[in-house]
Amino acid sequence: MTNFTFNNPTRIVFGKDAEHQAGQETAPYAKKVLLHFGGGSVVKSGLLDRVRASLKAAGVEAVELGGVKPNPRVTLVREGIELCRKNGIGFVLAVGGGSVIDSAKAIAVGVPYTGDVWDFYEYTASPAKALDVGVILTIPAAGSESSSSSVISNEELQLKRGLTSELLRPRFALMNPVLTCTLPAYQTACGAADIMAHIMERYFTNTRDVDFTDRLCEAGLRTIIRNVPLALASPDDYAARAEIMWVGSVAHNDLFGTGREGDWGSHSIEHEISAIYDVAHGAGLAVVFPAWMRHVYGNDVARFVQFATRVWGVENDPFNPERTALAGINALEAFFRSIGLPVRLSEMDVPADRIEEMALKCTQKGKGTTGNFVKLDSKAVASILRSAV
C-alpha cells in the first residue's frame, strides 16, 4: 500500500424525491445559480420543473443553460462561463448525467480564470479556484457527482481531455434512483460498463499489499454484475436501480483507489475513439477493456486469476493459472455482450482506418505511453485496437 490522502467532502442525499431538496441544499451557497442541463428527458419528465420549483421556494434565482450533449463541448462551456460572468453567478447546479456535470465543472473552473478554459484540459495552466458546483444526478455512470474530474471534448481539435482537481468536487449530489428507471436499456448498460471500468482501472495495479481495496473493488463489481441484468429485465426495479446508482458514485469517489496506483490506459484509449466517432463512452470501454486485458494479463497473471475467481466465480485451476485468468476476461466480455453492449469496434461502426492516428494521439504523438499497469506505447495501443476490430 502506498501513502495516500483521501478526502471526499461531497454530501450525498440519496433516495426517493431527493431532487426536492435542490433549493435547501443550494441556498447556503448562493442566491443566484446557473442551472445547467442537457435537454429532452429532464424537461419531458418534469424533473427540471421540480428543480425550478424547489429553487424558487428557497429563494434561489436560476439562470438557465441547457443543450449539453454527450461528450460535452468546450464551446458550450465557454458560453456558460460568459453567462456566469455577465450575471454575477457564483454557483453551478448541474441536472443530468456525467456530461452535464463535467460541463458544469468546466464552467465553474473557467469563470474565475482570465485565459481560455481549454488551457486546463491541455495542462498548459492549472486551476487556482472554481465556483461551487451542485448536482442532481439522472444517469449512474460517470461518477462525476462526487469525483474530482471533468472530461471535455474540443470539437475543433477532435480532442477529448480530462482535468482532475480537488476544486472540481461537487458540494452535494442529490441522487434519486427513480429518475434512472426511465433510462433506455442501452444507456443503462453503457453506464454499467463505465462504472465497472472506473473500478477496473483501479483494480489492475502493480502496487502490492492492497487487500482491502481489492475487496472493495470486487464488492462494487459483483454488485453491478448482479443488479444490471435485474434492472434491464425490470426497468422499474427500484432496488436494482438504487444499487447501481450508489456503486456508480462510490466507484469513482477515490476510496477504491486509496493506497494504490491506477491504470487508466483503457480510458485514455477510449477517449480517442469517442473524440472522433462520438460513440457512447461506456460502449467504447466495453470494446477496449477486454482487448486491453488480453494484451496485458501476462504482466500479472495472479491478479487476473484473482479477478476471475473472486469477481466472476471462475473455478481456480491451480495447474493452469493462465487458463483461469483468460476465463475471467472471457466472462467480462460475455457479460458486456449479455447486457447488449458492443465488444468490437465494428459493432459500433468504428472503422479500422484511423487506428494509428488514435494510438498516436493517446501517447503524446507517439513520444510517450499511456497506462500504468503496463506502459503502452503507440504500437501497443494500435495493436490493442486492431485486436478489437
Added chain:
Amino acid sequence: MTNFTFNNPTRIVFGKDAEHQAGQETAPYAKKVLLHFGGGSVVKSGLLDRVRASLKAAGVEAVELGGVKPNPRVTLVREGIELCRKNGIGFVLAVGGGSVIDSAKAIAVGVPYTGDVWDFYEYTASPAKALDVGVILTIPAAGSESSSSSVISNEELQLKRGLTSELLRPRFALMNPVLTCTLPAYQTACGAADIMAHIMERYFTNTRDVDFTDRLCEAGLRTIIRNVPLALASPDDYAARAEIMWVGSVAHNDLFGTGREGDWGSHSIEHEISAIYDVAHGAGLAVVFPAWMRHVYGNDVARFVQFATRVWGVENDPFNPERTALAGINALEAFFRSIGLPVRLSEMDVPADRIEEMALKCTQKGKGTTGNFVKLDSKAVASILRSAV
C-alpha cells in the same frame, strides 16, 4: 435500501510519517490548540515530541492535557473544557486511540456549552456547536478518527454513554500504520474485535435490498480476518498493519451503513459490562457478539447463511440452513479465540452476579429495548449475558 444522507468530510492523511504533517494540517484551523493524549506509549515512543515539533514549526502553540485512560472519564473531559476556556483555545488535537479521540470530542462539544457536558451523553441536551478536532491515530479500533460519535464514562454513575453528532467528525486524521506495530498483541486483537463489531452492527439488519453495502461489509470483515493473524505473527508487518488501520476507519465512517438500519444491541450490552468492570471494549464485544448471534439468528437465518458462506467460507448446506448459519457463528467465535480474545464473561473475570442490573441499565431500566435486528428487552439481554458466562 432506505433513503440516506452520507457526508464524511474528514481528511485522511495515511502512511509512513503522517504525524509529521500535524503542524501543517492544524495551522489553517488554529494557532493555539489543546494537545490531548493518554500517556505512556505516546511519550515513550517519541511520538508526542514529533507532534510538538511539527506544531511548533507551523507556529501553532499547544496547551497540553494528558492522562486519558481507556473508557475515558467525564471528569478529565470537564478539566479539558476548563483549560480550553481559560486559554482561549479553539481546536483540540487528539494523539492516541479511540479513548483519547472520544475524550477530545467531548471537550470540543463541551467548551461552547453553558451546562455540564454530561447532559449531551444523557440526551437531556443536544449540541449546537463544537470546536474543531484533529487526530493523530495510534490504535486502529474505535474508528473515532472519522466517525461522528464519542463514548464517555461517568465513573460516579457507573455509566458509559455515546453521543452522535455531525459536529463531532474530526477535520483530519493522520494515520501512520508504523505507530501500531508496537501495540501489544492483546490490544491488536481487541482492536480487531471492535472493528469487526462496527461492521457486524451494520451488517445484521432487517432492511432489504442492501446488496452493495452487504458486500462492502464482507470486504472489511475478510480483510480483518486475513490480516490480524499476520500482524500478530509478525508485529512489524507494515502491510498487515496498514490494512487493519484503513479498514478500522472505513468500518465506522458510515459508508458501510448507508441505506440500512444498524443493530447496535451488542455495543449497548458491552457498554454496560465495561462501565462496571472496566474491561477492554473489544474484549467485551468478543464475548457478547457470538452470544447475541446465537440468540437472534432465527430472526433471519438467510442473512446468517450469507455471513457464514461469504465471510467465513463455510460450505453452504442448502438442506440445513440453520446448520450453515450456526457454523458461521462458531467460526467467528473460534476466530476470536484464535487471536487471544476471551469469549466468555468468566474469561474476563466478570462474575455473573450483576447480569440483571446490566440488563436493566441497557434497556432504560427495563422499560425499553436495545437493538434493532431483534428488539431485546431486559430479559433477553440477561439471557444473552447468562449464555456467555
